[in-house]
Amino acid sequence: MREVTIPISDAVIRSLKVGEPAALTGVMITGRDTVHKWMIETFIKKTRPPQGDDLQVYEALKPLLDGGVIYHCGPVVSGLDTKQYKFVAAGPTTSIREEPYQADVMKHFNARGVIGKGGMGAKTLKGCQEGPFVYFHAIGGAATFIAQSVTKVLGVYKYDFGVPEAIWVIEVKDFPVVVTMDAHGQSLHEVVEKESGKVLAELLAK
Numbered sequence: 001m002r003e004v005t006i007p008i009s010d011a012v013i014r015s016l017k018v019g020e021p022a023a024l025t026g027v028m029i030t031g032r033d034t035v036h037k038w039m040i041e042t043f044i045k046k047t048r049p050p051q052g053d054d055l056q057v058y059e060a061l062k063p064l065l066d067g068g069v070i071y072h073c074g075p076v077v078s079g080l081d082t083k084q085y086k087f088v089a090a091g092p093t094t095s096i097r098e099e100p101y102q103a104d105v106m107k108h109f110n111a112r113g114v115i116g117k118g119g120m121g122a123k124t125l126k127g128c129q130e131g132p133f134v135y136f137h138a139i140g141g142a143a144t145f146i147a148q149s150v151t152k153v154l155g156v157y158k159y160d161f162g163v164p165e166a167i168w169v170i171e172v173k174d175f176p177v178v179v180t181m182d183a184h185g186q187s188l189h190e191v192v193e194k195e196s197g198k199v200l201a202e203l204l205a206k
Contacts (some may be wrong), residue, residue: 001176007067008112013132016179018186022136024113024175027154028069029061032093034165035158036101044108057157057167064169065109069136072098072116074164076143077153085153087170091143092117095135103127119180119189128183135181137188149175 004012006026016022031039041048043058050058076089095102095116102114102124114120115136128134138146149172157167180188 003174006069006113006172008069009067010112010132013112013134014183016134016182017184018179018182018188020179022177022179024069024115024136024177025173026069027064027169027171028071028113028115028175029064030071030073030075030166030168030170032072032074032165033097034161035167036098036105038158038161039105039108040101044104053157060157061167062109065111067110067112069113069115070105070111071138071170072114073168075147075168077163077168080163085156085168087147087150087153087168089143090147090150092138092140092146094118095120099124103130106131106133115175115177119187125181125185125187128181129185132183134179134183135187136177137180138175138177146175149173 002020002022004022004024006024006028042050042054072093072095073090074093075087077085078088079085093116095118099121102120103126106127112133113136114133115138117138117140119137120135124135150170151173152171154169154171156169159166
């Protein structure tokens with residue numbers, strides 16, 4: 001298994017190939033639908049003015065995401081009352097929901113990795129090449145196991161979005177993933193979709 005340290009350099013990103021298992025160590029953030037929409041509307045397309053603590057959070061996120069990783073995850077977190085946060089479950093969210101936003105967010109923040117499940121589409125794959133960045137597939141149905149890779153919760157932003165949709169800053173060690181979309185235009189998800197389509201067509205033709 002390839003050991004990859006966050007922040008990730010361009011050279012390492014370009015060296016990662018589809019099908020390669022990796023163990024990620026470093027600091028990453030979680031972000032799902034609400035976060036991506038907020039980033040696009042407030043700071044990239046600027047269709048809404050910054051409100052509340054938006055600008056402070058933006059400045060805090062910039063160094064975290066430079067060479068960093070966004071994890072599509074709505075965690076189950078203990079210690080909410082005491083703020084002694086701990087991830088109890090940290091399974092990946094289906095990533096295709098972020099397809100309209102992902103490439104633009106990665107480019108804006110100079111981020112180098114996305115973690116989720118199910119893969120993403122053509123716009124994100126093109127963005128992987130231009131970034132460069134890669135898509136890491138995490139294990140679905142293993143939320144408790146993955147949470148064991150989260151060694152510390154360093155903080156949380158946009159808590160008002162709700163626990164699953166907030167931006168959690170986490171420290172991870174040997175977080176298990178597989179590269180399924182690389183910076184060379186290769187996508188395992190695209191291959192599987194095509195092969196599945198062929199099988200379906202053959203079955204329907206019988």
